[in-house]
Amino acid sequence: MSVGGGSHHDSVSDMSERMKHTRDFKEKGYKGNSRGHFIQAPFTTLEEMFKKLPESIGFNIELKYPMLYESEEHEMDTYAVELNSFVDTILTQVYDLGKKRKMIFSSFNPDICLLLSFKQPSIPILFLTDAGTSPVGDIRASSLQEAIRFASRWNLLGVVSAAEPLVISPRLVKVVKESGLVCVSYGAVNNDPEKVKLQVREGIDAVIVDSVLAIRQGLTGQGTASAAPSKPASAAPSGAATPVNSGGHGPPKVPTSTISSLNGAINGTGSH
Template identity: 35%
Template sequence: MALKAVHVSDVPNLDQVPENASVALYSSCFPKGVEVGRSAFKAPKFLVIGHRGNGMNKLQSSDRRTKAVKENTILSFNAAAKFGVDFIEFDVQVTKDGFPIIFHDNFILSEENGYVYEKRVTDLSLAEFLGYGPQNEYDKVGKPLLRKTIDGKILMWNVERDDKLCTLEEALERVEPKLGFNIELKFDDYIVYEKDYLMTVIQSILQNVFKYAHDRPIIFSTFQPDAALLVRKMQGTYPVFFLTDGGTEIYYDVRRNSLEGAVDLCLEGGLQGIVSEVKAIFRNPGALSTIKDSKLSLLTYGQLNNVAEAVYLQHLMGIDGVIVDFVEEITGAVNHLIEPATEIIEEDEEASSEGSQLQLDTKPQFSQRELSFLLKLIPQLIQQ
């Protein structure tokens, strides 16, 4: 399926709902205060988005939070909802028989008779995919799930609270309906996809969304530049964001290698925003002005987003939201730092005896000069 790049200008405008979708779904799919337009997306507040639900799994980590709940599952999504996140982010691929499923990795690993084997997720049928891991039927045992770490180690995919693999349809139907979905269209970085394949995959995903999303807030995002342009061209209901490492990683497709390239792509295709590795923004804070001047929204992802102070600084910078792994901790910190936060102290003994209390604002305060200094300092601090 990989030989030539997509020329989006050759694709007809498919800005319409599939025939079997309700016309009502073309009304605003966002709550009051969220504006969606051809080149603008305005969230009503600073967004906290749960990465793969309640956070991604890191099997080699000693931090229990990274192995508390199986990522990209209904259990993880609803766990995140309990902590008051605005959206969850998850990865969608399409099986060989045309079903959108939720799974991050390009390959799925298992073990049989002492041998480890892997299969490309998109080469599986839906039934084959759902045959891995926990099963609903008490008398049925799924194939064991393993996972390869970044450094190449293969580990059993063990977590404290496990759950079965799921489809996009199941998530749309079974997850808290007020919780927004940031649906990442997942493609292999090392494949150049043909136009017809990309369109088929996107159409399968859109059919699920139009049929089952109802009034749920939806954002599409993808690292694949041509897929981003196509999903924007194939529908006009939901905003599309381009995912980028912002130059922290280098790819063959130059559109992926800088924040400037991301801005150009968004303006070319009428996309609504960018999701950037947070390090790229901290290393080049001046790019934020270009993004905002282009009327694009900006979300970030990355390990620094699990640090409350880094999240608060982004709020001060005017960034629209963050994708985080430590959902409980960061939502709590955001509520404390960004929402009105107070602590109660006693004025004096007399006031205390009368039950009087004094409230003091405990939010950190930065002058514009201090914020400017921090933005100049941070790029030096995080250079590797």
């Protein structure tokens, strides 16, 4: 869910305050949610989303799966649901319930992207990358250059990059697109309309933002758009996305119908 303005800032601050002791309590041997305020609510399932949301709303389904270096860095247990089982469970829901809904897949985990590419041919896949803005333990996720190489080699639709490198060097947008890939960006930087304009001039396909209205107004000149309080960069892909160059900028290897599907799905993520 994406919420702009002060209410968004308040909700993020409140959540951070409520969760700040979770790791501290764990290290001291307490149950993380046993003291003070804590968050307790059921997760909405993918099945519920398919059944309750209109088919006209497209889905950008981001698959989050832990990587070994992340587990070691955060001192987590190094086990998870087996990779094939995890992907197969999601694909079963998608093909049983997705019907005519426009969808795209995305993930920070290169192996998830590979399995999605091997197991299904019809739904486009985007590779999410920090683009070198934070240290990672997987060479495929270590830089924008490696992300381009990985996405091109495995015929993925495109790359969703942290916005910072694209703002510092806007020509990188064209580097991505000239590799035959869709280029999308995310992160706190995208809450500044001027920073988004730099990327738009280079032909970026879409930007992921916290406040769609503020950025649209900033791009179209309809009033002054104030930068919304931002989430950490790692959380930014869960914000809403808006296509900014939806016509004529598709990569040569991807049919126009696929690009339309991308834009339909991105529009859908900004609707709820």
